[in-house]
Amino acid sequence: MVTVSMEMQILFAGLLFLTGLVGFLVRRNIIFMLMSIEIMLNSAALVFVIAGSHWMQTDGQVMFIFILTVSAAEVSVGLALILQMYHHFKTLDADALKKLRD
Amino acid sequence: MTTLIWLIPVLPLLSFLIIALFGRLLPKKAVAILGFGSVALSAVLTIVAGIGFLSSPPPEGVILSKIYTWIETAGFTAQIAFLFDPLSLVFCFVITFVGALIHLYSIEFMSDDDGFSRFFAYMNLFVGSMLILVLADNLLLLYLGWEGVGLCSYLLIGFWYKEPDNGYAARKAFIVTRIGDTAMILGLFLLFVSFGTLDISDLMQDASEKWVTGSPLAVISALLLLGGALGKSAQLPLQTWLPDAMAGPSPVSALIHAATMVTAGVYLITRTHVLFMLAPVVMTAIAIIGAVTLLVAGFSALAQTDLKRVLAYSTISQIGYMFLAMGIGAWSAGVFHFMIHAFFKALLFLSAGAVIHLLNHEHDIFRMGGLRKKLPVIYITFLIGGASLSALPLITAGFYSKDQILWFGWSSVISSHWLWLAGITGALLTSLYTFRMIFITFFGETKTEPAHKSGLIMTIPLIVLAVLSLVGGFIEMPENIGPMHLFSGLFDGFLPDVILNERGNHELILQILSGVVTFGGIWLAYRLFYKKSAFAIRYKESRINKFFYSGWGFDRLYALLFVRPTAWLSEIDKKDFIDLIYKNIAGVTVYFNLIVSRTQNGKLRWYVLVLTIGIVVILTFMISL
Numbered sequence: 198m199v200t201v202s203m204e205m206q207i208l209f210a211g212l213l214f215l216t217g218l219v220g221f222l223v224r225r226n227i228i229f230m231l232m233s234i235e236i237m238l239n240s241a242a243l244v245f246v247i248a249g250s251h252w253m254q255t256d257g258q259v260m261f262i263f264i265l266t267v268s269a270a271e272v273s274v275g276l277a278l279i280l281q282m283y284h285h286f287k288t289l290d291a292d293a294l295k296k297l298r299d
Numbered sequence: 300m301t302t303l304i305w306l307i308p309v310l311p312l313l314s315f316l317i318i319a320l321f322g323r324l325l326p327k328k329a330v331a332i333l334g335f336g337s338v339a340l341s342a343v344l345t346i347v348a349g350i351g352f353l354s355s356p357p358p359e360g361v362i363l364s365k366i367y368t369w370i371e372t373a374g375f376t377a378q379i380a381f382l383f384d385p386l387s388l389v390f391c392f393v394i395t396f397v398g399a400l401i402h403l404y405s406i407e408f409m410s411d412d413d414g415f416s417r418f419f420a421y422m423n424l425f426v427g428s429m430l431i432l433v434l435a436d437n438l439l440l441l442y443l444g445w446e447g448v449g450l451c452s453y454l455l456i457g458f459w460y461k462e463p464d465n466g467y468a469a470r471k472a473f474i475v476t477r478i479g480d481t482a483m484i485l486g487l488f489l490l491f492v493s494f495g496t497l498d499i500s501d502l503m504q505d506a507s508e509k510w511v512t513g514s515p516l517a518v519i520s521a522l523l524l525l526g527g528a529l530g531k532s533a534q535l536p537l538q539t540w541l542p543d544a545m546a547g548p549s550p551v552s553a554l555i556h557a558a559t560m561v562t563a564g565v566y567l568i569t570r571t572h573v574l575f576m577l578a579p580v581v582m583t584a585i586a587i588i589g590a591v592t593l594l595v596a597g598f599s600a601l602a603q604t605d606l607k608r609v610l611a612y613s614t615i616s617q618i619g620y621m622f623l624a625m626g627i628g629a630w631s632a633g634v635f636h637f638m639i640h641a642f643f644k645a646l647l648f649l650s651a652g653a654v655i656h657l658l659n660h661e662h663d664i665f666r667m668g669g670l671r672k673k674l675p676v677i678y679i680t681f682l683i684g685g686a687s688l689s690a691l692p693l694i695t696a697g698f699y700s701k702d703q704i705l706w707f708g709w710s711s712v713i714s715s716h717w718l719w720l721a722g723i724t725g726a727l728l729t730s731l732y733t734f735r736m737i738f739i740t741f742f743g744e745t746k747t748e749p750a751h752k753s754g755l756i757m758t759i760p761l762i763v764l765a766v767l768s769l770v771g772g773f774i775e776m777p778e779n780i781g782p783m784h785l786f787s788g789l790f791d792g793f794l795p796d797v798i799l800n801e802r803g804n805h806e807l808i809l810q811i812l813s814g815v816v817t818f819g820g821i822w823l824a825y826r827l828f829y830k831k832s833a834f835a836i837r838y839k840e841s842r843i844n845k846f847f848y849s850g851w852g853f854d855r856l857y858a859l860l861f862v863r864p865t866a867w868l869s870e871i872d873k874k875d876f877i878d879l880i881y882k883n884i885a886g887v888t889v890y891f892n893l894i895v896s897r898t899q900n901g902k903l904r905w906y907v908l909v910l911t912i913g914i915v916v917i918l919t920f921m922i923s924l
Contacts, residue, residue, distance in 0.1 A: 218911060222904055230903075295901030 206247045213240035227282065227289045231275050238268045304364050304383050307344050307391060308430035310337045315423035322416030334419030335402040338426050342395035349388050353789075360384065360793065361500075363436060370439075374495060382436035382499070385789045389634055390433035390566055393641045397558045398426045400760035404649050405550040407756040408656055412548075418458065422554070425451035429559050433566055438487050438497040441567070445483070445531070448560045449476055455551040456544045468543040475540040479530015483567075486523030489516070503573040512577050521578040524571060525585060528564030532618050535592045539853050541615055542599075545607040549652020552607060557614050557648050558641035565621045565637050569630055572794065576628070582713065586626025590721035593619030595851055597728030601735065602847035605662045606651045609736050612850070613688065614644055616725060620704050623722060627714040629707035630794040631787045632700070635775055638786075639700040642771050643687035646764035650681040653757055654740065657749040664736060669745030677753065678741050680761040685737050687768040689730030689821070692814040693780075696772030701726065705813055706777065706806055712798045726813055730820025738829040779806050 217236030224230050242264040249257015283289060314337035318330055325333075352362065362383040370377040381387075402422060409418050428447025435441035457469030491497055493516060494505045510517040528534075533541035544556050555561070568575055568585065575582055593616045600612035617640050624633035654670065654677060655662060671678045687697035705726070708719040775786035827835040838844055846852060898909070 222908055222911070225904070291903050294903070 203247065203251055207244065210240045210243045210247065213237075213243065225290050225292055227279055227291050230291060231272065231279065234275075235268060235272065238264060238271075302364065303344060304348055304362065304381050304434070305366050307341045307348070307395065308381070308427050308434060310341045310344075310427075311423040311430070312427035313337065315420050315427060318416050318420040318423065322420055325416065327410070327415055330416045330419050331406045334423055335399065335406060337423060338395060338402050339399040341426070341430070342392075342399045345388070345391045345395045348383065349392060352383065352388060375491075375497075377437055377439045377497065379440060380436040381434040383434065385793050386566070386569060386634065387433045389638055389789070391430060393638055394426060394429050394433065394559050397641050397645050397764070398422075398429075398554055400763055401550050401554045401558075401645060401649065404553075404652075404757050404760040405548075407754050408550055408652060409548065414458065418455075418548070421451055421454050421458070422550075425455070425555060425560070429563075432563060435499075437499060438490070438502070441499075441570075442484065442487060445527070445563065445567075446480065448555070448563065449473065449480065449531075452476075452544070452555050452560055455555060456547040458547050458551065462546075465546040468540075468546040472540040472544045475537055476530040479527045479537055481526075482523045482530075483527025486520050486527065489520045489523060493520070499570060503571065506574050506577060510577050513579060514577070517574065517577040518580055521571075521575050521581040522584075524567060524574070525581055528567050529588070530564075531567075532561050532564030532622070533615050534564070534588050534618065534622055535595060536853070538592060538596065538615050539850065539857065542603075542608050542611045542850060545605070545611050549607070549648055549655060552611070553645045553648035553652065556611065557644040561614060561618060562621065562637045562641070565618065565625065565633055568622075568625050569634055569794065572625075572630055575625075576795070579713070582626050582628065584626070585622050586714065586718055589619045589622025589624075589626055590718050590725075591619075592616070593623065593725040594721055594728070597725050597732065598847045599850045600732040601728060602844050604665055604848075606655065606664050606667070606736065606740065607648070607662060609664070609732060610644070610647055610651060613647075613729070613732065614640075616729065617644065617688070620701060620722065620725070623708065623718060624704045627707055627711040627718065627797070628795065629704060629711060629797045631790045632703040632707055632797075634790070634794075635786050636700040636704055639687070639696045639768075639771050642764055643684045643695075643697055643768040646680060646684040646761065646768050647688065649757075649761055649764065650677050650684060653677050653753050653761070654681075657751065657753060658747045659750055661747050664739045666746050667740045668743040668747075669741070670749070671741040673745065673749050674753070676758055677761065680765040681741070682737060683765040683768050685733045689733045690726060690813065690817050692810070692817065694769060696768050696770065698813075698817075699772030699775055699777070702777060702810060702813055703775065706809055707797050709805070709809055710797075710799045712800045714800075723813060723816055727816045727820045730817045731824050734821045734824035735828045738824055742829055777806060777810065779810075 214237050217233045217238075217240060220233035220236065221230050224233065242261045245257040245260040245264070247257070249255065249260075279289070282294070286293065314333045318325070318333055322330060363380060364383070365378050365380040367379040368376060369379045383391075402419070405418065405422065409415055412418065425448060428444045428451060430444070432441055432444030432448060435444060453469050453473040456472050457466045459465050460469075487497060490502055490506075494502055494509075496502060496505070506517065530537045541556060541561065545552055547556070575585070596612045596615035596619060600609050600616060603609045603612060617636070621633045621636050621640070624630075624636060654667065654674065657674065657677075658667065661667065683695075687695040690698040690701040692698050705719060705722045708714050708722045709716065773781075773783060776783040826832055849855065898905075
C-alpha cells in the first residue's frame with residue numbers, strides 16, 4: 198500500500214479548499230457558488246478523515262458523516278432559496294442582488 | 300379635624316396622578332367626577348377645618364401639621380409641614396371654593412375638547428400646587444408650590460398647543476415670571492445665609508430681632524422677594540405676560556390668571572410682612588409700583604378690543620390695588636380685596652368665557668353686541684361682576700374692599716395723598732372700562748347670534764359667584780356704615796393694624812367721592828360708548844389709543860432692550876471657537892461614516908473577498924508570532 202505523507206494529504210485538502218474559495222469568488226452564477234461552498238465543506242471534512250486515520254480514531258469518520266448531513270440540509274435550503282430567487286428576479290446572477298443594503 | 304389638613308392639598312394631587320396616568324382609559328364622566336370631586340372635597344375640608352379653627356382657636360394661634368422630613372443635612376432641615384392660620388385659611392378657602400366652582404364650570408365648557416382629561420389633570424395639579432404654596436410652613440416648600448403653579452400656568456396657557464401663538468404666549472409667561480423667580484430664589488439664599496433656616500415663623504422672629512429697620516440686608520432681601528412677587532403678580536415692570544396669557548381656555552384665565560395664582564405675590568408679601576416692615580423703602584416701592592401699575596393697566600384696559608384682554612388688564616390693575624394696600628401697611632385690606640377680587644373676577648372671566656363659548660370663539664367685543672336679550676342670565680351675572688369690579692356703592696362687595704384701600708390710602712401714616720389720588724383715578728378708569736365693555740358687548744344691535752344656550756352646569760357657578768360678589772363684602776364694613784369687622788377681626792394680632800395719620804376723619808366724604816367717581820365713570824361710558832359720541836369714534840383712531848392698546852409699548856420696549864440684543868449677540872456668536880470644536884467632531888465622524896459605509900455595498904462576493912483577506916491577514920499574524 199502506497200503511503201502518502203500527512204503533509205501531502207493536508208496540502209491536498211488545502212488545495213481543494215482553495216479551489217472552492219476561488220470558484221466562489223470568481224463565479225457569478227449562484228448555483229456555481231453553492232457548488233463551490235460544497236467543495237470547501239468537503240475539503241474541511243477531508244481534514245477530519247485525514248486526522249482520524251493519522252491517530253487511528255473513528256471520530257474523524259463520524260464527524261465526516263455529520264458534515265455530510267449538514268451539507269445535505271444546507272443544499273436543500275440553498276436550492277430552495279435559489280428557486281425563490283429565480284422566481285422573483287428571473288436571474289441567477291448574485292451581483293444583481295444588492296438591494297438588501299437599503 | 301386639624302389632623303386632616305394635609306388632605307387639603309393631597310386630594311387634588313392624588314386626583315391629578317390618577318387622571319394623568321389613566322386619563323385615556325377613564326370615561327369623560329369619571330374624569331369630571333374625579334377632577335371636580337377632589338377639589339370640592341378639599342373645599343369642604345377647608346370649610347370644616349376653618350370652622351373648627353375659628354370656633355376653638357389653638358392656643359398658639361396657628362396649627363402646624365408636620366408630615367414628613369423632606370431634606371435633612373448638616374445645618375439644614377426642610378419639613379413638608381403645613382401651617383394653618385387665618386391667612387392660609389382665607390387663601391385656601393378661595394382656592395378650593397372658587398376652584399371647585401371653576402372645575403364644575405369646566406365640565407361643560409371643555410366637554411367637546413379632545414384634551415378633556417389632560418385639562419383636568421393640569422387643573423388639579425395647579426390646585427394642589429397652589430395649596431402647597433399657601434400652606435407651606437417654610438419658604439422652600441413654598442417655592443416648590445410657587446414653581447408648580449408656574450408650570451401649570453405654562454401648560455394651561457399653551458393648552459391648545461396646535462396654535463403656534465399659544466405656545467409663544469405660554470413661553471413668554473414662563474420666561475417673564477422666571478425673571479422674578481430668579482430674584483426670589485436669590486432672596487431665599489440670602490435669608491438662609493443670614494439666619495440658617497427657611498422656616499417662615501423662625502425667619503420672621505429672627506429678622507425682627509437681629510435686623511434693625513432699614514438695614515441694608517433687610518432691604519435687599521425684601522427687594523429680592525418683591526421681585527418674585529412682581530413676576531408672579533404681573534406688576535410693573537414684569538406685567539407683559541398676563542395679557543398674552545389669555546390664550547388659554549377661559550376657566551384657566553378665571554382660576555389661574557385672575558383668582559389665585561397671580562395673587563401669589565400678595566400672599567408672599569403678606570406672609571413675610573415682618574421682613575417688609577423692616578424695609579420701609581421697599582414698602583414705599585410696593586405702594587408706588589401698585590399705584591403706577593393700576594393706572595397703566597387701567598388705561599390699557601380702556602383700549603382693548605378682546606373681551607378677555609380687557610379683563611386681563613383689569614386684573615393687573617386690581618392687583619395693583621392690593622400692592623398699594625400692602626405698601627401702605629393695610630395688610631388685611633389687601634387680603635380682603637384679594638378675596639373679593641377672586642369672586643368677581645372669576646365671575647367675569649367665567650361669564651366672558653360663556654359668551655365666547657356660545658359665540659363660537661368670538662373674542663372681539665365690537666363683533667358682539669345686543670347680547671342682553673339673547674343671554675339674559677349671563678348678562679345679569681356679568682353686570683353684577685362688572686358692578687362689583689367698578690365698586691358700585693353699598694350693594695356690591697367690590698365697594699367695601701376697594702373703599703377700604705382708598706380710605707387707608709388717605710389715612711395711613713405711611714401713605715401720601717398722591718397714592719390716594721392714583722387710587723381714585725384708577726377707580727374712575729375701572730368703572731369706565733368695565734361699563735364700556737358691558738355697553739359694547741350686551742347693548743346695541745346683535746352682531747353675532749349665540750349658537751345655543753348655556754347649560755345648567757355652566758350657569759350654577761355663575762350664580763353662586765354672582766351672589767358672593769354682592770354679599771361677600773358685608774363681612775367687613777367701614778366704621779360709619781356698620782359695625783362689621785369679621786374679616787379684619789380674623790387677623791387681629793396676626794397682621795399689624797394700619798396706623799392712622801392726623802389728617803382727620805373724612806371717611807364719609809371720601810366714600811361719597813368714590814361713589815361719585817364710580818357713577819361718573821358709568822355715565823361717561825354711557826355717553827361715550829352707548830350713545831357713541833363723536834369724540835369716542837375719533838379717539839378710537841387716535842395714536843394715543845393705539846399706544847394704550849399695545850399696553851404702553853412695553854412689549855416693543857423689551858424687544859428693543861432685551862430680546863433683540865440677545866438675538867443679535869447669539870447671531871454673531873454663532874461660530875465661536877467652542878462651537879467649532881463640536882462642529883468638527885461631528886464633521887469627522889460623518890466623514891469616516893461615509894468612508895466605511897462604502898464597504899456595505901450589498902455585493903455578496905465582495906463581502907466574501909473581504910472576509911478571506913481578513914482571514915489570511917489574521918492567519919499570517921498567528922503563524923508569524
